[in-house]
Amino acid sequence: MASPLITARRMIITPAGSPTRVVSPGYVRVVDGVIAEAGEGRPNATPDADLPDGLLAPGLVDLQVNGFFGHDMVDADEAGWRTVVSRLPETGVTAFLPTFITAPVGTQAAALQRARDLLPGLPDGTRVLGVHLEGPFLSEKRKGAHNAEYLTDPAPGAIKTLLETGLVKLVTLAPERDGALDAVRTLTEAGVLVSVGHSDATAAQTKAAADAGARMVTHIFNAQTGVHHRDPGVAVQALIDDRLSPGLILDLHHVAPEVAELVFRAAAGRVVLVTDAAASAGMPPGTYELGGEPITMPEQGPPLRADGTIAGSGLRLDEAVGNAIGLGIDTAAAVDAATRVPADLIGRPDLGRITPGAAADLVWLGPGHRALATWVNGQKLFGGGS
CATH class of the missing domain: 3.20.20.140 (Metal-dependent hydrolases)
Incomplete structure (x- = not known):
């Protein structure tokens, strides 16, 4: 089963039971449209997408x-x-x-x-x-x-x-x-x-x-x-x-x-x-x-x-x-x-956060905070990025 991995120089994360914060660097692994892993640092694996600047945020x-x-x-x-x-x-x-x-x-x-x-x-x-x-x-x-x-x-x-x-x-x-x-x-x-x-x-x-x-x-x-x-x-x-x-x-x-x-x-x-x-x-x-x-x-x-x-x-x-x-x-x-x-x-705690178990809805905000790439359920629907 494919498990796409996205790494980012800066990323927003909402750990369970903790406030939302910025981590640098950070990574997200997606399985079947859901965030399986999210954390600070760089994993020992080649990412499917590496975001060199800007900010990876929840959709x-x-x-x-x-x-x-x-x-x-x-x-x-x-x-x-x-x-x-x-x-x-x-x-x-x-x-x-x-x-x-x-x-x-x-x-x-x-x-x-x-x-x-x-x-x-x-x-x-x-x-x-x-x-x-x-x-x-x-x-x-x-x-x-x-x-x-x-x-x-x-x-x-x-x-x-x-x-x-x-x-x-x-x-x-x-x-x-x-x-x-x-x-x-x-x-x-x-x-x-x-x-x-x-x-x-x-x-x-x-x-x-x-x-x-x-x-x-x-x-x-x-x-x-x-x-x-x-x-x-x-x-x-x-x-x-x-x-x-x-x-x-x-x-x-x-x-x-x-x-x-x-x-x-x-x-x-x-x-x-x-x-x-x-x-x-x-x-x-x-x-x-x-x-x-x-x-x-x-x-x-x-x-x-x-x-x-x-x-x-x-x-x-x-x-x-x-x-x-x-x-x-x-x-x-x-x-x-x-x-x-x-x-x-709106009663959707599965949205609006980067944390394991949430939907893999993500946006890469560029240096000017404009969307450069957007994913819904882990599927890229807009933008570039490797």
Whole structure:
């Protein structure tokens, strides 16, 4: 039985029961798509791949991808899904949650059914972990790029309809809406990760959502109440509540560098780097769609709606990791925020780490932290390297 061996000058490792750390050098041996050995040093064997520079890291896990490479996931056809799944390894992402933004519940349910039917026919590529529903249970006051016409309360019947396909793994909602706390409990009991987002909630209301089972905050500081010394909001609770993992769009446009550093310092070990990528990601400047609405990708900065509202991002997750490291964030902490932390949140402890028994999902990040090669289940799906 073949046991491919990869050696690297620098490597991220998560030993059982120990924190994630950087080792130099390091090695990984893969058997049947699973990591059989991982450690520090160089084994007495000729490697199948020797990575002379950069960093070998776990495959990146993105919990918020609205679209990429010209395709909006909510209404993409099979060809669009095939493109995204087969090309996301170029960005170092080996597992993701396609994200469907606000639409009528019936429209979202139909989109979930289409996704369920086409998933079995997708090619080898980035794992689809389920679907993230970002809405329609959001605040009109904090709607961002979402269509206010379709925002609604999370009635029990709506929740039941959306759960029928079994694909929903993450739901972003505003906990101040009528029935929201009951919805958090129902979703949590169904094994769905609940995230507070697009919300006008107070810190106390956000705490109540965490008490009910919410475990994440969607793109902290964006489209939510923030930090005020007499009127604390969602962002404050996200930073101080150890039960909550703040998602962070680290494109240096959605959140200022100093604020991103604050998030990493205040919520150490809990930050989740996400892209919130729109269909314009990976594409030249032009007009694209997000949730059926036109958005414009400029020469610089994130995509925008016609009224100037930021509409997702053009960010790559490997770029977000590089941005974090560029801000002085510890390398292991920056990588953890795009690997182990999101994998654990979504209930996939077999992903997001280099340790024996984990899936052999790996990415070789070059000196500039761009993906140079990507493996899923030990199979190289992108890049060079011998």
